[in-house]
Amino acid sequence: MFDWISSLRQSILQFAEGQYLFHRDDPVRNMHFIQSGHVFLLRRKSNGSAVILQRASAGSVLAEASLFMASYHCDAIVQSAATVAVVGRDVVQQRFLQDPAFAKTWADHLAREIRRTRRRAEILSLRTVAERLDAWLDDGVDLPAKGQWRDIAEEIGTTPEALYRELSRRRTR
């Protein structure tokens, strides 16, 4: 899955649900490559509620945008028990600067994340649940199994109830 980091000195760590990989304003010391489980990147608002910035699962690099930054600008919390390959930030930096092929792979990852996030932002700027769901489905993605509908609701910026209703409306039409 992460062939392209296999040559980097790394440690494989287990994290339990609820653990933090890092907090906002922590200095950036490591890069995290998610092998299994789910880790969310989120920012807490003043009123206590949280906004999810990234959902990293198997194959994702967590907070890839922080490679050349001094400190994190958000928290990373484990959503479901995760296996994570942890690599020193400076190791990755050095490799980036010395190995053009690695730099290219890294840039590809950043580019993919840009496309994904832009897409999410544009879905969120649509007005109705129906439009958002259409746009979300336009990707060629199929509707996932029942247990994950709530996640989609969150992803397209609505409540589970509103999504259930829209789906039910489509079922009967």
Place this chain on the structure above:
Amino acid sequence: MFDWISSLRQSILQFAEGQYLFHRDDPVRNMHFIQSGHVFLLRRKSNGSAVILQRASAGSVLAEASLFMASYHCDAIVQSAATVAVVGRDVVQQRFLQDPAFAKTWADHLAREIRRTRRRAEILSLRTVAERLDAWLDDGVDLPAKGQWRDIAEEIGTTPEALYRELSRRRTR
């Protein structure tokens, strides 16, 4: 504005409103650095309506995520007459692969775009205009001059009227 590309062979082109810089599925031949004017990156949905993926203005790289991609996955259309520095894609690629400092600058640029877009998605997932405006202002950005309020409304995913009302509410309180 684009010191970091000044050493690349480029041509400065003028584009009129309504012109296309490229279409979806076109092979990627050039990178576009916007010097003035506005260019939108958009995807047409199956029903014909369009979703805006990026608003590039002075200082933006258009479709930076496509540097290593075979073809574009969206259209680029000029919104208001624009001056664009056009550089051969392979020139940028080569420079990226040969000059680590350039690669780092490019990666920084991608990372900044990720953060910006994540932040936009974060704002759009808030429920009320008041919350969105607060979040938007949280950046330390000041409210711009009157002529640009409509753009903010679009940016935070609401209508001009709704934003005007919210602003008027704050003025009298």
Place this chain on the structure above:
DNA sequence: CGTCCGCTTGACTCAGATCAAACTTGGTGG
């Protein structure tokens, strides 16, 4: 077998989208 969680559906309410009309401002041309 009971508990938990996600799904379903109903009822109520409200923020904001939409439509509409008036006012401000800046620019253009006579």
Place this chain on the structure above:
DNA sequence: CCACCAAGTTTGATCTGAGTCAAGCGGACG
């Protein structure tokens, strides 16, 4: 200099999508 036009702003009236609260259902799992 002023008439005129376009675009942005302000404010009102109306309507609706969806958020919220609530009650019931069904499958998974200890």
